[in-house]
Amino acid sequence: MANQQEQMQKYQQLQQQMEQIQDYMEEVEEKTEEIKQSIEGVEGLEEAEEGSEILAPIGEAAYVKAELKDTEKVMVNIGGGTHQEKSREGAVEALEEKQDNLEETQGELQQNLQRVQQQLQQIQQQLQQQQQQAQQEE
Secondary structure, three states: OHHHHHHHHHHHHHHHHHHHHHHHHHHHHHHHHHHHHHHHHHHOOOOOOOOOOEEEEEEEEEEEEOOOOOOEEEEEEEOOOEEEEEHHHHHHHHHHHHHHHHHHHHHHHHHHHHHHHHHHHHHHHHOOOOOOOOHHHH
């Protein structure tokens, strides 16, 4: 019976791990979508005219009307809360690199999720076999 308890504990730990991986996958997917939108926005600057009115974000879901002063340079978050001025092309390249890294992370998370799901399935099968053996012994 101790073995069955250990397996149940392992099963619960794996379930929690699976949920954490799924949560992280959702976060990565959201960030990937944000970067995709940023790339589209930077590419859209090519057609924008200096002096045109835009909505500039000032926080989570808050914007102000602003005047576009420069369509050639973009401030890009390079990590750690640090921003760097880049050309439009340079900004797109930097954002695409971030997107590639996120997609790679997504793939690794998917592999981890599959591994955890396989382990869960193995433990579940073992528990079912133990239960069947216990019933046969009665």
